[in-house]
Amino acid sequence: IPVDDFDLVIFGGTGDLARRKILPGLYRRYCSGQMPDQARIIGAARGDHDADEFRSMVRDAIKEFSKKNDCDDDKIEAFLKQLDFVSIDARGDKGWPELKGLMRDGVVKAFYFSVAPSLFGDIAERLHLNEIADAQSRIVVEKPFGRDLESAKALNKDLAKHFEETQIYRIDHYLGKETVQNLMAIRFGNILFEPLWNSQYVDHIQITVAETVGVGGRGEYYDKSGAMRDMVQNHLMQLLCLIAMEPPARFEPDSVRDEKLKVIRALEPVDPHHIVRGQYAATESEADYRTDAGDPRSRTESYVALRAMISNWRWAGTPFYLRTGKKLKARTSEIAVVFKDAPHSIFGPDAGRHRNILSIRVQPNEGITMQVTIKEPGPGGMRLIDVPLDMTFAEALGEEAEDIPDAYERLIMDVIRGNQTLFMRGDEVEAAWAWTDPIIQGWELRNDVPKPYDVGSSGPEDALMMMHRDGRRWREIK
Numbered sequence: 339i340p341v342d343d344f345d346l347v348i349f350g351g352t353g354d355l356a357r358r359k360i361l362p363g364l365y366r367r368y369c370s371g372q373m374p375d376q377a378r379i380i381g382a383a384r385g386d387h388d389a390d391e392f393r394s395m396v397r398d399a400i401k402e403f404s405k406k407n408d409c410d411d412d413k414i415e416a417f418l419k420q421l422d423f424v425s426i427d428a429r430g431d432k433g434w435p436e437l438k439g440l441m442r443d444g445v446v447k448a449f450y451f452s453v454a455p456s457l458f459g460d461i462a463e464r465l466h467l468n469e470i471a472d473a474q475s476r477i478v479v480e481k482p483f484g485r486d487l488e489s490a491k492a493l494n495k496d497l498a499k500h501f502e503e504t505q506i507y508r509i510d511h512y513l514g515k516e517t518v519q520n521l522m523a524i525r526f527g528n529i530l531f532e533p534l535w536n537s538q539y540v541d542h543i544q545i546t547v548a549e550t551v552g553v554g555g556r557g558e559y560y561d562k563s564g565a566m567r568d569m570v571q572n573h574l575m576q577l578l579c580l581i582a583m584e585p586p587a588r589f590e591p592d593s594v595r596d597e598k599l600k601v602i603r604a605l606e607p608v609d610p611h612h613i614v615r616g617q618y619a620a621t622e623s624e625a626d627y628r629t630d631a632g633d634p635r636s637r638t639e640s641y642v643a644l645r646a647m648i649s650n651w652r653w654a655g656t657p658f659y660l661r662t663g664k665k666l667k668a669r670t671s672e673i674a675v676v677f678k679d680a681p682h683s684i685f686g687p688d689a690g691r692h693r694n695i696l697s698i699r700v701q702p703n704e705g706i707t708m709q710v711t712i713k714e715p716g717p718g719g720m721r722l723i724d725v726p727l728d729m730t731f732a733e734a735l736g737e738e739a740e741d742i743p744d745a746y747e748r749l750i751m752d753v754i755r756g757n758q759t760l761f762m763r764g765d766e767v768e769a770a771w772a773w774t775d776p777i778i779q780g781w782e783l784r785n786d787v788p789k790p791y792d793v794g795s796s797g798p799e800d801a802l803m804m805m806h807r808d809g810r811r812w813r814e815i816k
C-alpha cells in the first residue's frame with residue numbers, strides 16, 4: 339500500500355548511515371511500490387556536490403549495501419530520478435533558500451537529522467526561521483540522543499522550541515526489527531504466555547545482544563560512548579521494556595509508550611556487585627580494543643553485563659540479566675525467559691531438573707524456541723529430557739520472510755504515515771538516562787578499569803562469576 343506523497347530531506351545525506359541504511363532502505367520501499375512516484379528525497383549536506391553527484395553516490399551505495407537480487411539497473415535509475423541535493427550549512431545561511439525552493443506544498447514533509455546531535459538545535463531553528471517546516475512536518479532524530487540526562491534534556495528543549503512532541507520521531511532502530519515487534523505479538527496475541535508472565539512463574543530473563551564486529555572505523559565516536567551509552571541505554575532498554583511492560587490498552591503510540599515509561603521508572607538502581615564492564619583484548623591475529631579505538635590508555639567498555647531489578651507488582655524479585663559486547667564469539671541477539679521449576683516432581687529425584695525456556699531470537703535466524711520436557715524414548719523407565727519446540731520465521735513464513743523490511747525501511751515509512759508507536763518519546767529517553775547516569779558516574783568516580791576478555795570469547799570471566807553467585811548460568815552465545 340503506497341504511503342502519502344512526501345518530500346523527505348536527509349541532513350547528513352552523504353554520511354555513513356544514509357549510505358548504508360536510509361537510502362538503500364528507501365530504494366527497497368520504492369521497489370515494493372510503497373513509495374509514490376512523485377515522492378522526493380532531498381539529500382542535504384555540507385559538501386559542494388550537485389544533484390548528479392549525489393545520485394551517483396546513492397547508486398553506488400545501493401549496489402554496495404542492498405541485497406544483490408534487489409539491484410535492477412533500470413529500477414535504480416528510476417529511483418534516482420526522485421532524488422535531489424542541496425549543499426547546506428547547518429550553522430549558516432548557505433543552502434536554506436534553495437532547500438525552501440525545492441519543497442512542495444500539500445505533501446508530507448519529513449526531515450531526517452542524520453547528523454551529530456550538536457547540530458539538532460541549529461537545524462531545527464533554521465527550518466523554522468526559513469519557514470521550511472510547518473505544524474504538520476515531522477523530524478526524525480538519530481541516536482545518540484545525548485550522552486547523559488542533562489544533555490538529553492537540553493536536546494529535548496531545543497527541539498521543543500520549534501516542534502511539538504507529536505512531530506518528533508526519535509529512532510531506536512531495534513524497535514523497527516521485525517522480531518522485536520513480534521515480542522508484542524507473542525505476548526499480547528496469545529493467551530498462552532501472559533498468565534505465566536510474572537515473578538510467580540518466571541525465574542529470570544536474559545537479554546543478550548552479542549556482536550562479532552569491533553569498533554574499527556568508528557573508534558572516535560565509540561570511545562566517548564562505550565557499550566553502556568551505545569547499546570544498553572537504548573537498544574537493550576527497549577527490549578527490556580517490551581518484555582516487562584503491562585499490556586497497553588491499544589497498539590497506539592501513547593498507550594505503548596506510557597507502559598514502557600512505567601517500566602523504566604520502576605527500575606531499581608543497579609547494585610555495583612551486579613555489573614561487569616569488559617574491554618576486548620588482543621589475540622594473536624586480532625587487535626585489542628585500545629588499538630581499534632586509537633587510545634592506548636582507553637578505559638571505555640566494549641562489553642557490559644548487569645542485573646536489572648524492576649520494583650513493581652509483576653516483577654519484584656525476578657532478575658533481568660542484560661549483556662552486550664563487541665568482538666564476541668558469535669553475532670546473536672536473544673531474549674530468553676527462563677521459567678521456574680515445576681513445584682513438585684512426580685518422577686522422583688532421579689528425574690533431574692527441568693525447566694521451560696522461551697527463547698526469542700531477534701537475529702540472526704529469527705524465530706522462537708520453547709524448551710519443553712518430554713520422556714526420553716525407550717524402555718529405560720521414566721527418564722526426562724529437554725527438547726526444543728522450534729519455529730524459525732523463515733521456515734514458517736516461507737517466501738514472505740524474504741520480503742520483511744529492514745528496520746530502517748519500516749521506521750521511515752512509519753514517519754511518513756505519522757505513526758509514532760515505534761519511536762521513543764522524550765520522557766522515555768530522559769528516564770533511561772536517569773537510570774544509566776549513576777552507573778556511568780560511579781565508574782568515572784572510581785576510575786574503573788574494564789575487565790579484559792579475549793576477542794572471540796563469551797566475555798569476561800567476571801560476568802560468569804556474577805551469574806554463578808546468583809546460582810544461575812548465562813545461555814551460550816552461539
Ligand code: BG6
Binds near residue numbers: 549568
Ligand atoms: C548501533 C550501535 O546503534 O547498533 C552499534 O551504535 C551497533 O555499535 C549497532 O553495532 C547494532 O545494530 P544491529 O542492527 O547490527 O544489531
